[in-house]
Amino acid sequence: MLLNLFLLLLPAVLAAQTASGPQYLLLSHDPAFLESLAPFSETVYSSGRTRLVRLSVAPQQLPPGLAAWLRPVSPGEVYNAPAPRGSQKAPDQAVLALLEKIDSRRLMGYAESIVMTGKRHAGGLDLSAASGNRLAMDYIAAKFGEMGYQVERQCYKNRKADKECNIVARRKAGPAGAKAVLIIGHMDSVGHENAGADDNASGAAGVLEMAKVLSSYKSDHDLIFVAANGEETGIAGGYACAKKLKETGELARIAWAINMDMISWNRDGILEIETNKEFSAHAEWVGAQARLYTKLEPYIAMPAWGSDHVPFLEAGIPTYLSIEHWSDHNPCYHKSCDKLEALSWDYAAQLLRLNLAVVAGKTRLTPLPQ
Numbered sequence: 001m002l003l004n005l006f007l008l009l010l011p012a013v014l015a016a017q018t019a020s021g022p023q024y025l026l027l028s029h030d031p032a033f034l035e036s037l038a039p040f041s042e043t044v045y046s047s048g049r050t051r052l053v054r055l056s057v058a059p060q061q062l063p064p065g066l067a068a069w070l071r072p073v074s075p076g077e078v079y080n081a082p083a084p085r086g087s088q089k090a091p092d093q094a095v096l097a098l099l100e101k102i103d104s105r106r107l108m109g110y111a112e113s114i115v116m117t118g119k120r121h122a123g124g125l126d127l128s129a130a131s132g133n134r135l136a137m138d139y140i141a142a143k144f145g146e147m148g149y150q151v152e153r154q155c156y157k158n159r160k161a162d163k164e165c166n167i168v169a170r171r172k173a174g175p176a177g178a179k180a181v182l183i184i185g186h187m188d189s190v191g192h193e194n195a196g197a198d199d200n201a202s203g204a205a206g207v208l209e210m211a212k213v214l215s216s217y218k219s220d221h222d223l224i225f226v227a228a229n230g231e232e233t234g235i236a237g238g239y240a241c242a243k244k245l246k247e248t249g250e251l252a253r254i255a256w257a258i259n260m261d262m263i264s265w266n267r268d269g270i271l272e273i274e275t276n277k278e279f280s281a282h283a284e285w286v287g288a289q290a291r292l293y294t295k296l297e298p299y300i301a302m303p304a305w306g307s308d309h310v311p312f313l314e315a316g317i318p319t320y321l322s323i324e325h326w327s328d329h330n331p332c333y334h335k336s337c338d339k340l341e342a343l344s345w346d347y348a349a350q351l352l353r354l355n356l357a358v359v360a361g362k363t364r365l366t367p368l369p370q
């Protein structure tokens with residue numbers, strides 16, 4: 001009888017635990033992960049990329065591998081809503097002239113070339129000369145070289161592979177010791193053939209397009225562009241990049257950084273600017289630039305997770321992720337149908353207008369003589 005009573009009460013006990021237990025931020029939106037977690041969780045907050053759940057079991061009782069994608073959060077860290085509206089200033093004519101140089105067709109061309117390299121998965125360790133990952137590295141390195149940047153293959157060890165590399169392009173401002181800005185976006189994909197167009201050929205192409213536009217300007221900051229590898233296998237390239245820049249002393253000179261991951265699927269004209277609470281003032285300033293220089297509606301999202309901005313935030317650098325709005329997101333995310341056809345290069349170009357306006361607002365740019 002006692003046992004039966006307990007069984008009768010069990011759902012209520014679980015429900016009470018669920019209602020009052022800790023809240024966890026999801027560190028993945030991978031469809032297979034969401035499906036596995038669903039029977040053990042209840043969504044308590046969902047806006048854009050920011051989703052919190054409570055669990056009906058202890059984290060250690062979850063099926064293997066799931067708990068690694070959950071992080072306890074306090075509600076005070078969490079925000080996902082339109083950026084505050086400040087007093088509107090007039091756009092700067094020099095910034096507008098810079099933004100006019102963005103070419104959405106060229107941007108799409110970069111993305112297409114990256115997509116057509118084949119399978120860009122870094123974790124499969126097919127880093128032979130013919131692999132898609134290797135061809136994408138070679139293509140991006142060649143493009144940076146054509147633009148006049150100093151190009152480095154920043155290789156690191158990941159799962160015993162030695163040849164997984166970020167492609168890093170630099171231009172020094174002049175005197176040694178200048179502050180630097182870092183623009184990053186990952187070039188690898190989850191590994192479907194000629195796919196990963198939105199995730200993240202679009203962001204890697206965005207890095208190339210920003211480098212192209214800025215190649216005709218002199219800057220008072222060092223410029224560092226990174227096509228990161230191994231993002232889909234645990235932000236491997238982003239962490240390796242932050243570590244290597246720390247070893248060379250460059251990390252301490254990075255004033256702020258921008259990440260682009262999934263910038264070209266759009267239904268509602270919203271973009272998310274994702275960071276951590278300690279940098280919310282910086283994110284609000286970025287949101288104000290979006291209102292001034294783009295047609296997009298900026299949302300601020302916190303806290304940060306799951307892409308190449310995280311290693312730089314952890315290093316204390318004001319960094320944001322610019323990403324398409326996630327509430328109504330790309331149905332082909334991490335699927336073989338993530339192709340170019342469904343994407344909007346006008347939307348991606350608007351997002352680049354924001355990121356270039358941020359560069360212009362935080363550095364001194366002077367057009368180079370043609």
Ligand SMILES: [Zn+2]
Nearest residue numbers: 199200261262
């Ligand atoms: Zn991605």
